[in-house]
Amino acid sequence: MSDRENELLEALRVAGLRITLQRRLICQVLAAASDEHLSAIDIAERASGPGAIDVSTVYRTLEVFEGLGVLHHVHLGHGPGIYHLSASSDHHHLVCEKCGRVVDLPVDALEQSFTGIIRDYGFVPDGLHFGILGRHIDCSVVDTTD
Amino acid sequence: MSDRENELLEALRVAGLRITLQRRLICQVLAAASDEHLSAIDIAERASGPGAIDVSTVYRTLEVFEGLGVLHHVHLGHGPGIYHLSASSDHHHLVCEKCGRVVDLPVDALEQSFTGIIRDYGFVPDGLHFGILGRHIDCSVVDTTD
């Protein structure tokens, strides 16, 4: 059992919540996929073959983990939200509207501009919860598809 | 009839599309609400009392206007997309996750940081299509609600 997986289960224990088979499986999937962008349905399918854990259970479990602060979800454009272990969430997502690829952007890369916004607008961007949409340079050339 | 309203109708004419009563009404609503954040359903309701124009018609009409480049929609967090006349869309939306208020942010305010991202990541953020979530300073103080 990986460290990350154990961390998640430990968070449940500390909170006095129950550790069920379904939760174990979900933890495994999350820990194994820390660099991927998984939707709740992806997680349900990976957790033990297609359909084995009900999506409602997955949503409820993910909600619990978010409440414990060990998980976040982000929205990368249209389509389902995607889930991330907290420690691997400290980056923004640059989502290309053309090709769909996602580039990770370390938080500090935007920090300076955000400082200006905080000063001038009294607003603290979270930035981790929604992707930043745009286009790769390669995808920015002449384009009649949209 | 306002200038903006006329512009929208003119865009339809130029494209050889038809000007129907429903489209006229939708144009009126859009022109009158250029500073508001309206969802498709808001627009349907305002267009002529509750339920008078079918939402599917509203969605199709808004889609046409987006295709003509005179309208954009943005996503400000969860919930429905909101629609904006193009000329009034040249700002980003700072959406407070706590109080829900939206602060408009001129594009140039983020331009500099985006320049850095373009250079370092080969990525051109669009930024206008999704809101930037975060919190007002006032809403950032101790908070146990999430």
Add this chain to the structure above:
DNA sequence: CTGATTGCAAAAGATTTGCAACTAT
């Protein structure tokens, strides 16, 4: 006239919820 447009109803996709059965502690 004729194709563009509409309304209605139904579908789709993501997420949430009610509830009875089940299980970890």
Add this chain to the structure above:
DNA sequence: ATAGTTGCAAATCTTTTGCAATCAG
């Protein structure tokens, strides 16, 4: 034992789509 969890089915919400009827040009 009992409160937390699960699966299932149904509901919700936003948006899309099929289709026959209607209407603008």
